[in-house]
Amino acid sequence: MSSSEFMEQLNQKALSLLQGDADKIEKLIEVQMENLATRKCPLYEEVLDTQMYGFSREVDFAVRAGLVHEAIGKEILSKLERNLAVLYEALNVKE
């Protein structure tokens, strides 16, 4: 395998790991959105913020290690942040 094929594989793996972690946070956001009408767990926001912070550190590391393009890393994070903002807005309306 050539170095470039090898790097391609590593890039794919890194992206798929990050996407998997992003999906988990996405799922947390969805669950809380579905539960808006019934109950609000006060710890949810804190858990989500912590998860987002940890995830942003993963993305940052992947970018610095040269595994993921900076623009792609930013895109993954921005998408999550937008969904999180929608959730927080919905939570504030409920309050």
Added chain:
Amino acid sequence: MSSSEFMEQLNQKALSLLQGDADKIEKLIEVQMENLATRKCPLYEEVLDTQMYGFSREVDFAVRAGLVHEAIGKEILSKLERNLAVLYEALNVKE
């Protein structure tokens, strides 16, 4: 460059990034240890805990991406955790 030389370079880069981040947390611990006698910043523990969490996510990602051996990742984290424990013990003695 062969795939194995290439991987070697990537491993070195990943390790050096992680070590740099570990050094920053180490520095935070040292600064607080030096300030024990004079003042205690109440936010220091929270900042350190957050930094440690973010760092553990970086290490975990590097291990999952196959850039760093699990044992080495654990060792870097354990060393920081031991130093942090020494700091917290010292902080509790002062209280």
